[in-house]
Amino acid sequence: MSLYEKLGGDAAINAAVDIFYRKVLTDDRVSEFFESTDMEAQHAKQKAFMTMAFGGPSNYTGKDMREAHKHMNLTDEHFNAVAEDLVATLNELEVAQELIDEVVTIVSGAKDDVLNK
Amino acid sequence: MTSIVFENRNITLKENESVLDGFLRAGHHDIPNGCRAGVCQSCIMKSDSAEEITHAQIGLTEAQKTLKHFLSCQCHPKSPIGVQSTSLSSQQTEGVVIDKTLLSSNVTRLRLTADIDYRPGQYLTLWKDKNIARCYSLASHPNKQNYLELHIKHLTDGAFSSWVKSGLNIGDKIKIQGPLGKCFYTAGKAQPLLLSAIGTGLAPILGILQDALEKGHHGAIHLLLGARSPDNFYLVDALKNLAAQNRQISLTFVYQNIPAQNNTNSEADFSFAVQGDIYQYCKKTYPDMKGYRVFLCGAESFTTKMRKQCFLAGASMGDISADAFIPFHTSTLPPSP
Missing domain, CATH: 3.40.50.80 (Nucleotide-binding domain of ferredoxin-NADP reductase (FNR) module)
Structure with missing residues (x-):
C-alpha cells in the first residue's frame, strides 16, 4: 500500500487542503506568496502540492517545481515555514508520526528545486 | 478503438489514451493542461456523453458536474465521445425587451423574452452592436418567470448602460449570448x-x-x-x-x-x-x-x-x-x- 493510500487517498487530501491553506494564509512568514485574487486556483495548486507530498499520483517534475518558484526569491525560512504548516496540518488530522516522517522525506526531496539551488 | 468528435472533426484515440493526450497528439496544443493527474484542473472540457465522463469528474464541484464538465486528462472513453471547449459559450440568440423599470436612481431592471436554457445566477452577454458587449447576471428563475431579468447599473459614460437607460425601448430586439458561469445553487438542503x-x-x-x-x-x-x-x-x-x-x-x-x-x-x-x-x-x-x-x-x-x-x-x-x-x-x- 502506498503512502498516499495509507493516508486515505483523495478524500484525505480534500480534508487536509482546506486546513493547510488556512495555515499558510495566516502564517506571516509566507502568507504573501499565497494571497491571490483567484483563491480557487491557489487552492487547486495547494491540492496538487499535497498530492505530491503524500506521494500520490502527480506528474509534477523537479523542472516544474523549479519553474513555478523561480522568481519568488525564496529562502530556507520560507521553505521551513511551509513544511511546518504541513506537519501541523497532519498533526491536526491525527496522522501517525511514522507517516508524517515519510511525508517530510518526500517534501525535503523537493527543497533544492523549490529554492532553485 | 474509439474517438473524439470535436468541432466536426474526428480524432481517433489509441488504446488507453486519454482525451487530453488524443488532442495533444492531434496537434491541439491550445488545450490548457498541467499535472495530467486529475489534480490541477486546467484541462477541463465539456461533453454530453454522461456515461463516458462520470469517472473523469472526481474532484469537480456539483456546479461543474451539472454543466457536464470533466477532466480531459482522466477521461478514457469506451465509445466515441463528443467534446467541447468550456470557454465557448453557446450561440448568439435574440431577445425582446418586454419591461424596463428604474429600481433606484442608478439601477434599471430589464426583462427580456428569449429562448435560453439557464440556471438562476448564471450570466449572459448582451450586445449593443457588434463592438459593444457586456455581461449581466440572471435574477430570474426559469420555472417561476417566463422572462429573463437583469439589473443594469448605470455608469456615467458607460457605453452600454447609458444606451440601456436612454436608447433601448420596450419591443426592441437585442442580441444575447450565454449562459455562462458556475455560481448557482448547489448545496445540501439542510446546509446554512x-x-x-x-x-x-x-x-x-x-x-x-x-x-x-x-x-x-x-x-x-x-x-x-x-x-x-x-x-x-x-x-x-x-x-x-x-x-x-x-x-x-x-x-x-x-x-x-x-x-x-x-x-x-x-x-x-x-x-x-x-x-x-x-x-x-x-x-x-x-x-x-x-x-x-x-x-x-x-x-x-x-x-x-x-x-x-x-x-x-x-x-x-x-x-x-x-x-x-x-x-x-x-x-x-x-x-x-
Whole structure:
C-alpha cells in the first residue's frame, strides 16, 4: 500500500487542503506568496502540492517545481515555514508520526528545486 | 478503438489514451493542461456523453458536474465521445425587451423574452452592436418567470448602460449570448446558506435564492446585502416580503455612509438598514462558518475579500461560490468567463 493510500487517498487530501491553506494564509512568514485574487486556483495548486507530498499520483517534475518558484526569491525560512504548516496540518488530522516522517522525506526531496539551488 | 468528435472533426484515440493526450497528439496544443493527474484542473472540457465522463469528474464541484464538465486528462472513453471547449459559450440568440423599470436612481431592471436554457445566477452577454458587449447576471428563475431579468447599473459614460437607460425601448430586439458561469445553487438542503452581495450583485443572489426555495432548501438562509449608502438599496420591500413569507430567511442591509443631506429625500426612512462595515459585520455575526454554503456576488474586490474571510472563518473552499463583476476595459471583445 502506498503512502498516499495509507493516508486515505483523495478524500484525505480534500480534508487536509482546506486546513493547510488556512495555515499558510495566516502564517506571516509566507502568507504573501499565497494571497491571490483567484483563491480557487491557489487552492487547486495547494491540492496538487499535497498530492505530491503524500506521494500520490502527480506528474509534477523537479523542472516544474523549479519553474513555478523561480522568481519568488525564496529562502530556507520560507521553505521551513511551509513544511511546518504541513506537519501541523497532519498533526491536526491525527496522522501517525511514522507517516508524517515519510511525508517530510518526500517534501525535503523537493527543497533544492523549490529554492532553485 | 474509439474517438473524439470535436468541432466536426474526428480524432481517433489509441488504446488507453486519454482525451487530453488524443488532442495533444492531434496537434491541439491550445488545450490548457498541467499535472495530467486529475489534480490541477486546467484541462477541463465539456461533453454530453454522461456515461463516458462520470469517472473523469472526481474532484469537480456539483456546479461543474451539472454543466457536464470533466477532466480531459482522466477521461478514457469506451465509445466515441463528443467534446467541447468550456470557454465557448453557446450561440448568439435574440431577445425582446418586454419591461424596463428604474429600481433606484442608478439601477434599471430589464426583462427580456428569449429562448435560453439557464440556471438562476448564471450570466449572459448582451450586445449593443457588434463592438459593444457586456455581461449581466440572471435574477430570474426559469420555472417561476417566463422572462429573463437583469439589473443594469448605470455608469456615467458607460457605453452600454447609458444606451440601456436612454436608447433601448420596450419591443426592441437585442442580441444575447450565454449562459455562462458556475455560481448557482448547489448545496445540501439542510446546509446554512450565506448569500451576500453588494450593488447589483443582488441580481444573481435573487436568482440563487429563488432556486434554493424552489428546490426545497430547508436550512437557514442568511441574506446579507451591502451598499455605499442606504438609498442605493433597491427591491427592499420585495425582499422584506420574501423574508416575511419564508421564516428560514434572515435579511440584513449594511451600508457604509449616511447619504449627504442635499442628495436625498429628508423623509427617507433608513431604519431597515444598519450602518457599518459589511466585512466586520459578517465577521462578528458569523464567527464560525464551518459547514456553511456561501454565495458571493458583486465587485471583484468584494468577492475576493469575502471569500478569504469566509474561508478563514471555517467554510470549506469548495463550498464558496462567487460571481465577481469585472469592470470592462475594452469595447471590442466579449469578456472571458
